[in-house]
Amino acid sequence: MEFFKILLYTIACILFGIYLVLRKRYSYWAERGILHDKPELIFGNMKELGRTKSAFKIVQDLYMKYKGKANYIGLYSYIQRALIVLDLELVKNVLIKDYEYFSTRGIYYNEKDDPISAHLFNLDYEKWRIMRIKLTPTFTSGKMKFMFPTVVDVATQLLDVMRDAHELDTSKTGSEFANIIARYAVDVIGSVVFGLSCNSLKDPGAEFRAMGEKGFRCRHIWLVHSFINSYPDLARKLGMKFYFDDVSEFFLRIVRETVTYREKTGTQRKDFLNLLIDLKNSDTADPMTMEQITAQTFVFFTAGFETSSCTLSFCLYELALNQMVQNKLREEIMEVLTRYEGKFTYEAMNEMKYMEKVLNETSRKHSIVPCSLRKAVKDYVIPNTNHVIEKGMNVVIPLDAIHHDPEYFPNPEVFDPERFSSTEVKKRHPMAFLPFGDGPRICIGIRFSKMTIMIGLVMILQNYRILPTIKTEVPIQYDIHKYMKSSRNGIYLKTEKIS
Template sequence: MDSLLVSIYSIALILLGAYLILRRRYSYWADRGVLHDKPKLIFGNIREFGRTKALFIIIREYYMKYKGKAKYVGFYLFIRRTILILDLELIKNVLIKDYEYFPNRGTYYNEKDDPISASIMHLDYEKWRNMRVKLTPTFTSGKMKFMFPTVVDVATQLVEVMRDAHESGSFEMGIEFEDIIARYAVDVIGSVAFGLSCNSLKNPEAEFKVMGEKGFPCKHNWLVHSFMNSYPNLARKLGVKYHFDDVGEFFLRIVRETVTYREKTGTQRKDFLNLLIDLKNSDTADPITMEQITAQAYVFFTAGFETSSCTMSFCLYELALNQMVQNKLREEVMEVLTRYEGKFTYEAMNEMKYMEKVLNETMRKYSIVPFTLRRAIKDYVIPNTNHVIEKGMDVVIPIDALHYDPEYFPNPEEFNPERFSASEVEKRDSMSYIPFGDGPRICIGIRFSRLVIMIGLVMILRNYRILPTKKTEIPLQFSLRKFFMGSRNGIYLRTEKIS
């Protein structure tokens, strides 16, 4: 009986201690006189996330509620204290002008226990800068041209799979496009980043696709995930990993085997992995390790897979609903290809200017990464105020909310590629449209992501007209549980063969 009482007493003390710590944590913005919504215990300001609202909708509503009342507001991501920036000039300061205060993303990685998590996307400043210098030459226009034929080969397979489905009649009733485009993205990035024929277009259960999807979300629940990001050093000491063990082991194994084979046989391929191998063998002063090669190839896969496949799926959805836009885009594709005697080349793709507008408008309306984070590495006094963004504080840049602000984009729900004509772009502050972030830590894979999407769209549009079906959701419902933007019930469309 005594031991039971001791146990109950101990548990009560632990719960009381946790409550007092959280209460103190949740009083942070109130103590500093910063506008904010009163947080809910454990959930912070995102209690509705995963229940009734997607996270990007919560942040968008929060932005609209306080815009015009303040340039920044306090915001609690579960137990994580953040400051949400509403003012474009302050956003520019954080991302560009005063970047030296905010060089980190504030996302968790564990280089020792979970090496594939230590990618250029997550690394802190010194390690990130060193890796960025090494990798930047691999993302030039010249390197994109180098990879172009590999992507076209996979896009050709995509059209073949669509043709088989179309001839079987299944596309007449509508096929879930998000899945088939995801498989295209897996095959492209698997080929380019790992030098493998993943074959997920023809085999949806291919191991590479399964492992990639398993590795993309954090292995832990939202509470542990919030703890990892709030207390990264403690989490590393405890050996907390982001990924499942089998995911890390799978990708480390296939990279090691592929690199070893290529070095022994002298095999050369037009892909990202080949560039990493060249980097490994040429930089004798500070050679890149096999674990680092795997981490960079892995993030190339996970980040590129989600963003490219979702953006391309949403673009096809909008083209199906906006036939005039689709017709104009197809006319451009056909006209450019005619000038190149029907040959689809890197130079031909770069002449498709309306395609650029369509893609830009898709990324405005569907910000796959709806917000980006920066973490202060030293105290930052917000200009013209007495408020300080303290060292270790996370800053939220609400990308999706900016893209839906009617001040910058009138009638934001409308899909209108002409928003990105030269005259319209000149009217807007450059910080109002930042689908890939901005500043030194802007996404390094912008060119490649556009390459994958544009090649896929060209190959589809020159062969098929995309149409809605009875199963097409209008408007689309979005997943409530993803941190990224994704459809809840899939994107159902049908095809009609172009004569």
């Protein structure tokens, strides 16, 4: 009996200690006079996450609530603290002007126990800088031009799948396009990154796609995820991982087998993996390890297929609902291809300026990456204030909220590509539209992502008119359990063959 009394007393003391620590942690913004919503124990400001709201919806609501009242506000993401920037000039400072203070994203990685997490997107500044220099040559316009025919080949297979879906759609209720487009993106990136046929278009259950999608899921609940990002050094000492073991093992195996085969046979392919193999063998001072090669191929595969597939799916959704826009885009495609004697080339694609507007408007209305993250690497005094963003503080740039701010984009729920005419763009603050972020850590794969989407659009719209069905959601519902924007219930559209 005495033992249980001592045990209960000990547990009570521990719980009370945790309560005091959390109470102190949740007083941070109030003590500094920075506006914020009152936090709840354990949840902070995220109690509705995954219940009624997504993470980006929570941030968007806070943005609209406090915009005009402050240039920045505090946020408690469970036990993690962050500053949300509302003012575009301050956004510019964080991403570009004062980048040296915010040169890392502050996202957890563990090179030792979870090697695929140590990729370009996550790495801290010095490791990121070295890796970025090595990888930049992969994404030049010359490399994109070389990859162009490979992507077109996969898009041709996409048309075969669409033809089959069209012929099977006897009731004219349409097909679930998010799934079809995701398979296209997997096959494109698998071919260009690994030089492998992922076969996802022909086999919806292909392992590559399954592992790619699982690679976007955190193995921990949000509270634990918040802990490892708040205390990364401790989490590394505890051997905590971000990715599931089978995902790591799959990509490590694929890369190891492919690299070993190419080195033994002398096989050369002008793909992303081959560049990394060259770096591994030529840079004697700092050669890339197999784990580093896997991490970089992994992030380009997972991030590339998710952003490209979701953007293209949302674009087709908007074109189905806005037939005048679709007709105008198709007219541009046919006019440009006529000038190139019917040949679809890299140069022809780059002349499709209205398509660029359509893609920009899709990225504005459906911001696949809704927030850009930074972490202060040293104390930063916010200009014209006495507030300090302390070293180690997370900073959130609410991209999706900015893209839906009626001050910058009137009637933000209306799909209007002319928002991106040169005249309209000049009227806006340069930080009002940041689909790929900005500054030194802007997304390295912009060109490739756009090329994948544009090739898909050209091939589809040449052959089909995209139409809504009775199953098409208006407005579309987003998955509240995912950090990136994707449809919750699928995107149902139907096709009409163009002679």
